[in-house]
Amino acid sequence: MIAALVLAPLPAFTEGTGRRPMPMGERLTPEQEAVADYNDAVELTEKADRAEAEAAAQADAARRDKLLRKARSQYEKAIRKLQEATERKPDLVPALGQLGYAYRKTGAFEDALKAYAQALALAPGYPPVIEYRAEAHLGLGRLEESKEAYLLLYRVDRALADKLASAMRRWLEERRNAPGEVSGEALNGFEAWLSEREQVARQTTWLVPTGRDRW
Numbered sequence: 001m002i003a004a005l006v007l008a009p010l011p012a013f014t015e016g017t018g019r020r021p022m023p024m025g026e027r028l029t030p031e032q033e034a035v036a037d038y039n040d041a042v043e044l045t046e047k048a049d050r051a052e053a054e055a056a057a058q059a060d061a062a063r064r065d066k067l068l069r070k071a072r073s074q075y076e077k078a079i080r081k082l083q084e085a086t087e088r089k090p091d092l093v094p095a096l097g098q099l100g101y102a103y104r105k106t107g108a109f110e111d112a113l114k115a116y117a118q119a120l121a122l123a124p125g126y127p128p129v130i131e132y133r134a135e136a137h138l139g140l141g142r143l144e145e146s147k148e149a150y151l152l153l154y155r156v157d158r159a160l161a162d163k164l165a166s167a168m169r170r171w172l173e174e175r176r177n178a179p180g181e182v183s184g185e186a187l188n189g190f191e192a193w194l195s196e197r198e199q200v201a202r203q204t205t206w207l208v209p210t211g212r213d214r215w
Contacts, residue, residue: 048074
């Protein structure tokens with residue numbers, strides 16, 4: 001998830017809520033409103049992520065379902081905030097990336113890819129969005145696109161490449177139980193490729209380009 005954003009001057013910001021009452025007669029600019037909406041959405045997605053993580057560790061099925069419903073509600077609220085942010089400021093790249101993330105977490109993978117495409121059109125090669133987009137491709141079973149993203153991230157940001165590899169491994173485990181439209185042969189080929197890449201990564205831990213200074 002992309003972190004909270006601060007653009008100066010932003011008199012409406014405060015920790016926790018992302019906004020505070022404006023002095024009498026003053027109004028936020030569209031840019032300030034966009035950033036405030038974005039930061040509100042970051043807070044909502046953080047809450048959703050926590051609820052989702054708690055659900056994954058929950059043994060009680062009823063409690064788990066309740067937490068998952070809570071998480072989805074928070075992601076949907078974040079989507080609305082991010083839609084407002086990107087309407088006010090269409091070139092706000094972090095908001096577009098976060099919008100794709102929230103869409104992906106609700107299973108709206110095609111909508112996520114559209115948001116990621118807009119973000120990358122404005123900031124080509126932005127590593128966090130490349131990683132997010134690869135996970136959306138995974139959700140749609142588009143394995144070649146995900147592999148291409150991993151190889152790119154491996155060159156420019158090893159931390160994100162490792163994150164994507166972990167997501168790929170989780171995806172494989174889930175698909176072994178419910179393959180959907182992905183064939184067993186495709187799953188086997190993807191697992192062999194991933195195992196090979198994981199081995200290469202372990203053997204080259206001394207080469208860890210992060211690429212973060214570029215952004």
